[in-house]
Amino acid sequence: MVFCNNVPLPGVKLMQFFASLGLIFSGLNMWRGTEGWSYHYSAKTMDWEDARNWCRQHYTDMVAIQNKEEISHLHNFLPKPENGYYWIGMRKTDGIWTWVGTNKQLSKKAENWAYKEPNNGGSNEDCVEMYIKRGKDDGKWNDMPCSRSNTALCYTASCKNDSCISGQGECVETINNHTCSCFEGFYGEKCEHVVKCKPEDITTPHHGSVQCSHPNGNFSYNSQCEYSCEEGYKIKGSSMTRCTSTKEWSSRQPTCEFVQCPELTEPQKGTMQCHDPMGKFSYQSTCEFVCEEGYTLGDSSSSTLFCGANGHWNASQPYCKIVKCKPEDITTPHHGGVQCSHPNGHLSYDSNCEYSCEEGYKIKGSSTTRCTSTKEWSSRPPTCELVQCPELTEPLGGTMQCHDPKGNFSYQSTCDFVCDEGYTLRDSSSSTLFCGITGHWNDSQPNCETVKCKPEDITTPDHGSVQCSHPNGNFLYDSQCTFSCEEGYKVKGSSTTRCTSTKEWSSGPPTCELIQCPALENPADGELICTSDFSYGSKCIFSCAERYRLQGASEISCTKTAEWSQETPHCEAHPEALVTEVTLGVAAAASSSGLLLALWMLKKLRRNANKFDLNSNSEIEDQPQVYKNSIASLI
Incomplete structure (x- = not known):
């Protein structure tokens, strides 16, 4: 480096001298001066970081070139390295x-880049090498990656840390020597003396x-004295003086004068009350200002002014101005409007603003606001919210379909309710609800209740019974009742009925009718005796005339299926009619009930009596009759 604090150093000539002598330090190729500036270079190549560390370890630092003359000198006396070129102390x-x-x-004056350099050609080319003895662009610079190997180029300075007294002068390199350039206020060979x-x-x-x-000794250069006055007095003149390099103080001594504050006046639309313990509007005087309602103090941060020790009131002279509220606080709500009146001026004290909303929207907040004496509006701007009706829910046993042109369950929303089969709407006079401008539905929320049929329509038939099942509750939709009759009776009508969605039973209650078997007639050449009129449980006994015999069962009964237990028998002629007839009569009696046996025997006796004594006079006045078909005619 050939500049130190902008003073040219003649180390170049010294280097030429030692170069001509060919002095070589063992292990290192370098030129070296005695007490002046000198250049040095390494015997081997290394990357930029190692080169910098090597220079700082053995010498002062890596060469930092400041002008083109130094570049020319270095090119003249430095040898061409065997590998690469020289690192210099520049980095990006x-x-x-x-x-x-x-x-x-790097200054423009000192730039010495080779043609089209720096170009950062390989990227991250943040270090600089200098061409020496290259034959082209000699002494020029090239930006290179810091990892490349080059020869280190260093310098040694003659100035030491103790060459001049620290803080009082600066060491300047000279030819084979150095001098001290003293700072202002100091002098001497090492700047050891002070003014x-x-x-x-x-x-x-x-x-x-x-x-x-x-800082530099009693009443010496840069000694500083600060004047102050007692409370209630103020400095007239400079409050500070300093010992300069001319051995003179920077300012004359000041004086302390009694503090007086500027006169104050009473404001319009307000009052002023002052207290002056040491004199009117003097140190420690206080003045209090009060404004009428609707007015506020202006140009002052305080309603009470105090005359301080510096001769100034603690704030500026107040005046009373009408209160103004912030116009930006009056905003037109979305989907709404605002109208204001200003009796005392635009948006000032007592201004009133009234808010309104479009149809289908309602005010949330206060609809009016007033500018108060506190500079605040009496209420915040409201918002216009879409009229909202209470939320509806889909009924159990039904569906809800809504149309919401503006928002869910809001103004102009419509909801249609439909109940499932077996359910019917209740709690509402309409199946369609409409959300009106008041935020109410036109009717109450409909619900679906299960259809109920009349329980009184289910009656127990005579000689019968009924059993009902209720999956949805007593006599509700889908309840089912089954009718049955006592033994010997059958259902006339439907044996089941169901509660339908029309609230009606699917069929009326049936009746229980006595089971009737087909009517029987006397067989040809025979007779028939029955216990009842061919109804369930009736028993009928057949018999044949003399010389006839019965073909089939002699007794049949009416079953619950309204059919006879056996096919109807008939009488056929037989040679041994009398014997067979007696024999059959006895057999029939053995298989019938006691009553039927007695009737049969009675009948045979009467028949025989008529046969053998038809012409005789009987003691019995009334002749016995033959009863057919029913036991009731015999009793």
Whole structure:
């Protein structure tokens, strides 16, 4: 580097001198000066980071070139490396080329890039090499990846940390030597001396005090004194003075004067009350301002002003201005409007605004607001909300279909209710509900209740019974009743009935009729005796005339199927009619009930009596009769 604090260094000539002598330090190829600036280079190649560390370990740092003259000198005396070229102390940080050690950006004056460089050709080319003895672009620079191997190029400075007194001067490199450039207020070979000012020029003012600080010795360069006054007094003049490099103080001594604040006036639309303990509008005076209702203090952050030690009121002179509310707080609600009146001025104290909503929308919040004395509107802007009717639910046992042109269950929504089969609407006079502008449905929420049939329509038939099942509840839809009759009776009508969706039973209750078998007639050449009129349980006995015999069962009965238990018998002629007739009569009697046997025997006796004594006079006046078909005629 050939510049230190912008002072040219003649180290170049010194390097040429030692180069001509051909002095070589063992293990390193480098040129070296005695007490001045010198350049050095490594005997082997390394990447940029290692090169920088090597320079800082053995010398001052990597060479940071500041002008083209230095570039020319380095090209003249540096040998051509066996491999690659020389690293120099430049690196790109955040896209900016910066010299290491100085953290200075590369200046246009010092730029020495080769043709079309830097180009970041291989990407991440953030370090710089310098061509030496290349034969083309000699002394020019090329941006390269920092991982490439090149020769390190270093420098050594003659200035040391203790060359000049720290903080009082700066070391400057010269030919084979260095000097100290002293900062302002210091002098001497190493800047060891400091300028002093007269201490007698610093005195304490009346009603005041002074405090001094001496960073470089008592009343020396940069000593600083600060004046202050007692409470109620203020500085007239500068409150601060400093010992300069000319041995003079920067300002004359000030004085302390009694504090007086500016006069105040009573505001319009308000009042002012003052308290002056030390004098009118003087230090510690207080003035309180109050505005009439609807007015507020303006141009002041406080309603009470206090005259401070600096001669200023703690706030500006207040005045009373009419209260204004924020116009931006009056907003037109969506789907609504607003109208305002302003008796005292636009959106000022007592302004009133009234809100309204479009049809189908309702105000949520206050419909009116007023500008109050607190600068606030009496209520926040309302919103216009879509009129909402209470939510409806789909009924059990039914369906609900809704049409919502504006929103679910809102203004103009319609809902149709339909009940499932076996259910009927109740709690509403209409199956379609409409959400009106008031937020109410035109009727109550319909429900579906199970159809109920009249229980009194289910009657127990004479000689019968009824059994009912109720899957949905007593006598509700789908309830079913089954009718049955006592033994010997049959159902006339439907034996079952069901509660239908029309609230009617599917059929009327039946009756129980006595089971009747087909009527029987006397067989030819025979007779028939029955216990009843051919109804269920009736028993009938057949007999044949003399010389005839019965073919088939002599006794049959009426069954519950309304059929006779056996086919009807008939009488056939037989040679041994009398014997057979007696024999059959006895057999028939043995198989019938006692009553039937007695009737049969009685009949035979009467018949025989008539046969053998037809012409005789009987002692019995009434002749016995033959009863056919029914036992009732015999009793």
